Amino acid sequence: MNIIVVIKQTFDTEAKIAIGSDGQIDATGVSLVINPYDEFAIEEALRIQKKFGGEVTVVSCGGPRSQEAIRTALAMGCDKGVQIDETALESADEYVRAEVLAKAISEMPYDIILGGRIAVDDGSSQVAVRLAEALNIPSVSSVVKLDIENNVATATREIDGGTEIIEVPLPAVITAQKGLNEPRYPTMPGIMKARKKELKVVDPADLGVSGLSAKMKVQNYSLPTPRQGGKKVDGEPAEAARELARLLREEAKVL
């Protein structure tokens, strides 16, 4: 089975976000990781491979540092890596990335494509679904359990207040939700082997997708307002409760 995992390199979830003087998010000195939801996708890919054999290719659209994320995926056990060099794109948004990924992946053999259900940085949840559309194959999002048999994927996904089980023919795009599995650590021998595995850098121009321009423009970034200190409402319980209700209605305006 040919398995493709699409991953994104994101800020470490504990990283402190700062906005530089140019108004952009400043990544200097920030440690970058594989988007945690994409780690579930990698783990699932490796489990599918263990069951059915085949090859796991990890694909990422990003700048030069995204190679670190791909290398880590290779250390976890993926076989090959492809970095689509985002710096060569004029502009990139979810639409552009999905189109570029679709073009690159359409030239590879694939039976299933896995990704995370959301990237923890911009939280758009768009790329994997757009990718499925661009490839004209079905997709199932937020999957917590996945079974494959006779070229059919049975995916259990979370819905409001419950779960839903969906059957799709392969090839399909599946996005991973927390709970799907427990991602493995790269082993030390795995890290050593990763160096020798193929990591291809692809120029988007060579994919014949030049001229794509982003449909979305980020106007500006701003940090959330720092948390204010709490307020203590003193007095007799009944009176305090009344005062609290008044504050919630008139000051916080949440009632």
Add this chain to the structure above:
Amino acid sequence: MNFALTEEQQMVQDMAKSFAEKEIAPYVEEDEENHYYRREILTKMGELGLLGWSIPEEYGGNGMGWMEGVIALYEIAKVHTSWRLGISGNCWGPAMTINEYGTPEQKEKYIPGLVSGEYVGSFAITEANSGSDVASMKCIAEDKGDHFVMNGSKMWISGGHTSDIGLVYAVTNPGAGAKGISCFIVDYNNTPGIERIPIHTKFGMWPAPTSELVFENAIIPKENLLGPLNGGFKICMWMLNNTRMGCATGAAALSAACLEGSIQYANERIQFGQPIGKFQMIQQQIAEMKLEDEAAKYLVYKAAWLKDNKLPSQQETSMAKLYACNAAVHAANLAMKIYGSYGYSTEYPCARWLRDAKQFETLEGTSNIHTMIVAGIELGYQPNR
């Protein structure tokens, strides 16, 4: 000269950090309270290749060397100092020493299990009346032709009663001092005549077991002699020059833990209307901790680099161990001051840091011994090995 980690080293660091945070951190308080040795952590370390540094791949080695090993151990020990012993006890002690001095049969029999975490390893040198003066040991192994008979005792042995395989140093030529000591591979599970008594009175390092070993006519097969008969002293010094890296790295990591905790506390604790980190006297303490942690780390890296390049490293290993243990004790002291009353409460980690830091001044060569080594080599009284 290049201070940057390679891509692989960066991955090792990230992996070890994530492993320590997920697999070790959740149990720190519980295991401290119960003085509990959590064997499965070592098993997991073995499975992930964290016990196979500088060991040939045919025996299960992970294909990496000293530098990667100290980078990994630093992250692990930063979370829980007791777990610095995992790598020393299995890899840098027994596995590496058997790899250097063992016969092909010995290597094949013992190294893979030590590296995979199937066995817990240990080594035993110290006795009740023989500490810094290693050659004064009394535990004796009498040559009986096809086997040795071991009698005597060992004291303060890390992992003594929890280990499966241990290196035990014993006298084989009484009266010959350093020239009358040999090294034996002891299979603790299959050797009658060994009593292993847990020591419960340690000041710190509670989840890392320590024991007294008593040998009473213990039969050690001839093929378990490691290296030449009466050649054990040299093996012992060679081994200590490796295992001391576990102390040096563990101590440097402990100073880093104290620093990280202190920074967090100094930024959160408000007094006189501002975080206490804004006060110069706290800044002085943070600066001292930062300087010493950084210096300790680079001394450890330097010694690791020398070892990877097969260059003499005894002086650098002693410098790293001596400096890092001073840094750890100092940092633990300062952390306790910065945390104030919370620092003196066992609900915060300062007490553990201080308990664990004090070990480093004593074990695997006291600070006095390391001072002698550094000065002796510097003055030209002994070669750097």
